Structure formats: C-alpha cells, structure tokens
Amino acid sequence: MVKICCIGAGYVGGPTMAVIALKCPELEVVVVDICASRIDAWNRDKLPIYEPGLDDVVKACRGRNLFFSTDIEKHVADAEILFLSVNTPTKTSGLGAGKAADLTFWEKAARMIADVSNSDKIVVEKSTVPVKTAEAIEKILNHNNNGVKYQVLSNPEFLSEGTAIEDLLYPERVLIGGRETPEGQKAVQTLKDIYARWVPDDLIITTNLWSAELSKLASNAFQAQRVSSINAMSALCEATGASVSEVAYAIGMDSRIGPKFLNSSVGFGGSCFQKDILNLVYICECNGLPEVANYWKQVIKINDYQKRRFLNRVISSMFNTVSGKKIAILGFAFKKDTADTRESASIFVSQGLLREKANISIYDPKVTEDQIQYDLATNKLDWDNQVPQQPMSPTARNQVTVMWDPYEATKGAHGVCILTEWDEFKDLDYKKIYDGMQKPAFMFDGRNMVDPVKLREIGFIVYSIGRPLDPWLLDMPAVA
Numbered sequence: 107m108v109k110i111c112c113i114g115a116g117y118v119g120g121p122t123m124a125v126i127a128l129k130c131p132e133l134e135v136v137v138v139d140i141c142a143s144r145i146d147a148w149n150r151d152k153l154p155i156y157e158p159g160l161d162d163v164v165k166a167c168r169g170r171n172l173f174f175s176t177d178i179e180k181h182v183a184d185a186e187i188l189f190l191s192v193n194t195p196t197k198t199s200g201l202g203a204g205k206a207a208d209l210t211f212w213e214k215a216a217r218m219i220a221d222v223s224n225s226d227k228i229v230v231e232k233s234t235v236p237v238k239t240a241e242a243i244e245k246i247l248n249h250n251n252n253g254v255k256y257q258v259l260s261n262p263e264f265l266s267e268g269t270a271i272e273d274l275l276y277p278e279r280v281l282i283g284g285r286e287t288p289e290g291q292k293a294v295q296t297l298k299d300i301y302a303r304w305v306p307d308d309l310i311i312t313t314n315l316w317s318a319e320l321s322k323l324a325s326n327a328f329q330a331q332r333v334s335s336i337n338a339m340s341a342l343c344e345a346t347g348a349s350v351s352e353v354a355y356a357i358g359m360d361s362r363i364g365p366k367f368l369n370s371s372v373g374f375g376g377s378c379f380q381k382d383i384l385n386l387v388y389i390c391e392c393n394g395l396p397e398v399a400n401y402w403k404q405v406i407k408i409n410d411y412q413k414r415r416f417l418n419r420v421i422s423s424m425f426n427t428v429s430g431k432k433i434a435i436l437g438f439a440f441k442k443d444t445a446d447t448r449e450s451a452s453i454f455v456s457q458g459l460l461r462e463k464a465n466i467s468i469y470d471p472k473v474t475e476d477q478i479q480y481d482l483a484t485n486k487l488d489w490d491n492q493v494p495q496q497p498m499s500p501t502a503r504n505q506v507t508v509m510w511d512p513y514e515a516t517k518g519a520h521g522v523c524i525l526t527e528w529d530e531f532k533d534l535d536y537k538k539i540y541d542g543m544q545k546p547a548f549m550f551d552g553r554n555m556v557d558p559v560k561l562r563e564i565g566f567i568v569y570s571i572g573r574p575l576d577p578w579l580l581d582m583p584a585v586a
C-alpha cells in the first residue's frame with residue numbers, strides 16, 4: 107500500500123487528506139501534527155474544525171486508511187509522498203515583519219524530513235508559500251547527502267472554508283507544479299494519478315514550480331481585489347444614493363466581470379487574503395518592483411478603510427459616543443459556516459467599540475467564548491505602521507459578554523451590528539429584537555443581510571453597508 111503522510115493537521119491538512127483517503131482507498135493516509143490536542147480531537151467524535159460535510163468523510167475512512175498521529179518521524183520516514191501543510195503566517199518581527207511569510211514552521215518540518223528520511227520521497231508543498239520556496243526546500247532536503255532523492259512539487263490548495271469538502275470533491279482545478287526534468291515530470295504524474303481518481307483530466311493543470319507557487323498568491327490577490335473594489339464602490343454608493351447590491355448585480359451581468367465575489371461587506375477576513383497579499387507585496391519589493399507592490403497594497407488599505415469606516419459609522423450615528431452603551435455583535439467568525447475567526451472584521455469592530463468603552467454582547471452560532479476572549483485580548487501587528495494594534499485591556503474583559511442566543515444578546519442593546527453572514531440572521535424576528543432594545547434602536551448591517559425598508563418600518567434606524575443612507579445618518583457623516 108502506498109503511504110502518504112501530511113505534516114500539519116489544520117484547516118487544509120485535515121479535510122484535504124480526508125478526501126484523498128475517501129477517494130483512494132488503496133492509499134494509506136496519515137496526518138501528523140506537533141499539536142497533540144489537535145490530533146486527539148481528530149481522533150474523537152467532535153473534530154477540531156467545523157466544516158459542513160467533514161464529519162461524514164472522516165468517519166467513512168478514519169481507522170480504515172486515514173489516521174491521525176503525533177508520531178511524526180515514524181510516519182514521515184515510512185511515507186513515499188509527503189504533503190507539507192503547516193501554517194505560514196505573516197512575520198511579526200525581524201526582517202520583513204508585517205509582510206513577509208514566516209517560514210519557521212515550514213523550515214522545521216523540512217529539516218525534520220531531511221533528518222529522518224532513508225528512502226526516496228516526493229515532497230508536496232500544500233501550504234501557501236513565497237515564489238521560489240521549492241528551491242529553498244530542495245536545498246534543505248539535499249544538504250544531508252545521505253543518498254536519499256527528493257522531488258519537490260507545488261500543489262497549492264484553493265479550498266475555501268465553509269465549503270471545503272465541496273471544493274475538494276469538485277475542484278474547479280487542481281494545480282501541480284514540478285521540475286521540468288524527467289524525474290520531476292514523473293513525480294508530477296504520480297500526484298496527478300492520485301487526483302485523477304475523482305478529478306477530470308482537463309481540470310488537472312501542470313506547470314513549472316514557480317508558476318504554481320505564484321498562481322496561488324495571484325489567485326487570492328485577484329479575489330481579494332474584487333472584494334476591495336466593491337467595498338470601495340460601497341463608500342461611493344453611500345455618498346451618492348446608489349445601492350451597492352444593484353451596482354454589483356448590474357456589473358456582474360457582464361460576462362467579462364461575472365457575478366461572484368461582489369458582496370460588499372464590513373471587510374474581508376480569514377487567514378489567507380491579507381497574509382498572502384502582504385507576502386506578494388514583499389516579494390515585489392524584494393524584486394525591485396515598488397509600483398507593483400503599491401498596487402496590491404491598496405487592496406488591503408481599502409479593506410482596512412472599510413472596517414474603520416463601519417466602526418466610525420456606528421459610533422458617529424449614536425451621537426459620537428458609545429461609552430456605557432450596550433452594542434450587540436451578531437457574528438464573530440470571518441465568514442459563515444466556519445468557526446474560524448482569524449482576521450475576522452468582528453475582532454476589529456469589537457476592539458474598537460471596547461476602546462470607546464461600549465459594553466458588547468456577542469452571539470455567534472459556532473465560535474466559542476474562549477476563542478472570542480482570546481481574540482479580543484490578543485496583540486496584533488498593524489501591518490502598515492509596524493506597531494502592535496491595541497488589544498483589549500484586562501478591565502475591558504468585563505465589558506464583553508458572550509451569549510448563545512441572538513435574542514438574549516440583543517436584549518437591552520442600543521445598537522446591533524451584523525458582522526458575519528450566517529443564514530439564520532436573515533430569519534430572525536427583528537420585531538421581537540426591536541421591542542427588547544433601547545430606543546432609538548440602531549441596526550448596523552455589515553453584510554447586507556436584512557431588508558432596510560422592513561426594518562425601518564419596524565422602527566429601527568438602519569445603516570446597511572453601501573445602501574442609500576437613513577435620513578438620521580445623513581446628518582451624521584462618519585469619517586473613516
């Protein structure tokens with residue numbers, strides 16, 4: 107039985123390997139991680155990540171040909187194909203801090219492979235990495251001179267959280283980059299044969315290593331750019347009386363633009379978009395391309411502007427003070443159908459409200475209280491100014507409550523902010539919410555989830571991102 111080992115049992119490693127195990131019962135797939143509690147959770151009923159459909163896939167193969175283990179060196183030594191799926195966050199200190207990818211985890215894993223391997227291996231980059239990382243990994247792997255031969259492939263992952271299983275079962279494309287040598291091409295074919303078990307041949311693209319590595323960064327940059335473009339338009343819509351959803355619909359009808367990924371929001375979040383664009387910016391700077399770097403930097407600057415604009419709108423609408431007021435936050439995850447909060451706009455808005463001395467009451471159907479408190483207390487680096495963003499102070503902890511019911515969270519609130527597009531927020535009883543709130547009752551919809559006309563009929567003062575402004579708000583312009 108051919109054995110595959112994936113290093114890193116996170117949002118990518120876990121689901122990706124589960125689907126490979128499901129589709130290739132003749133392969134033995136072992137996912138390893140240095141985090142024992144994560145591996146423990148992968149071996150239990152309640153998996154460490156929430157992803158629709160994941161439980162069924164894992165249950166179908168776990169113990170059959172899918173295993174989760176902390177015995178990293180043994181499984182790495184035994185495997186023929188190794189996937190590297192460790193985290194590659196943004197560097198927070200030193201050279202390139204705030205921009206460059208931190209390859210500490212990745213390099214440790216590569217050195218460990220070199221140290222324990224005694225048979226030839228194909229090493230597949232699954233993590234998102236800077237262009238030319240494959241060359242660096244080759245250098246690390248080959249420094250041992252113990253006769254073991256490695257072929258390094260780039261096979262970036264394009265799944266989105268919340269739809270990961272669907273994306274893995276029916277990918278729009280699979281990208282494999284390899285060396286243009288006979289050995290390199292043989293390795294590409296070996297990986298291609300695995301995907302070919304369920305992915306149509308014409309959807310498996312093969313390229314050289316650097317094209318594959320760069321395509322991943324470029325793909326995320328283009329997607330994030332669309333969100334920033336429509337978010338930039340949302341500010342202009344509010345200033346002119348146009349409606350961003352109508353504009354998005356109208357431009358999306360043009361097949362050259364297309365309708366997807368044009369939902370204006372309080373700003374994109376997630377572990378990938380900002381990190382990967384910053385990484386791209388850094389690579390451009392290192393290659394002497396400041397104009398290109400500045401072009402992509404704008405995508406993140408607009409995202410920061412959009413988050414700040416929303417926060418300031420909340421504060422300015424409520425007579426420029428939220429001190430002592432209760433604000434309900436509906437949604438803490440960075441998007442629906444995930445419990446992941448990395449870079450969520452909710453963190454930014456909540457921290458901003460806490461600094462203004464508001465009391466916030468948070469409801470999210472999937473995110474735990476521990477995670478919320480951790481996120482609000484964590485120091486983050488402001489990428490643009492290279493200074494730590496202000497976390498929540500110890501006293502601010504008393505200003506936060508986490509509720510497991512949206513009606514409880516909003517009871518007695520002066521304002522409600524919708525920050526994640528959970529489907530259930532469309533169907534809440536907003537009359538009941540209004541009745542339980544202080545008056546005037548404010549609704550700040552950062553996801554265009556509610557019908558502003560209906561909510562105004564109930565009595566709310568409504569701010570809906572990118573939509574014509576409520577007369578109340580027209581008199582209270584917010585600075586970004």
Ligand SMILES: NC(=O)c1ccc[n+]([C@@H]2O[C@H](COP(=O)([O-])OP(=O)(O)OC[C@H]3O[C@@H](n4cnc5c(N)ncnc54)[C@H](O)[C@@H]3O)[C@@H](O)[C@H]2O)c1
Pocket residue numbers: 113114115116117118119138139140141144178191192193194211212214215232233234235263264265266267377378
């Ligand atoms: N999250 C996504 O939706 C997504 C999608 C596509 C690509 N990616 C990329 O995939 C990579 C992984 O992302 P993720 O979201 O799964 O990260 P993650 O933080 O959820 O998981 C990474 C795991 O790697 C483990 N790890 C780190 N160093 C290790 C080592 N030396 N040995 C063994 N385990 C080690 C960590 O403990 C962690 O559990 C990143 O480069 C990311 O940019 C992520």
Ligand SMILES: O=c1ccn([C@@H]2O[C@H](COP(=O)(O)OP(=O)(O)O[C@H]3O[C@H](CO)[C@@H](O)[C@H](O)[C@H]3O)[C@@H](O)[C@H]2O)c(=O)[nH]1
Pocket residue numbers: 234263264265266267268326329333366367368369370371372373374375376377378379440441442
């Ligand atoms: O029209 C849109 C679409 C998205 N978003 C926001 O953008 C962020 C990212 O969303 P999405 O791309 O759906 O989720 P991710 O799981 O971050 O997936 C992205 O990042 C992954 C990691 O690299 C890639 O693999 C995926 O292809 C890429 O979509 C989220 O905050 C969304 O709410 C919007 O505000 N408006």
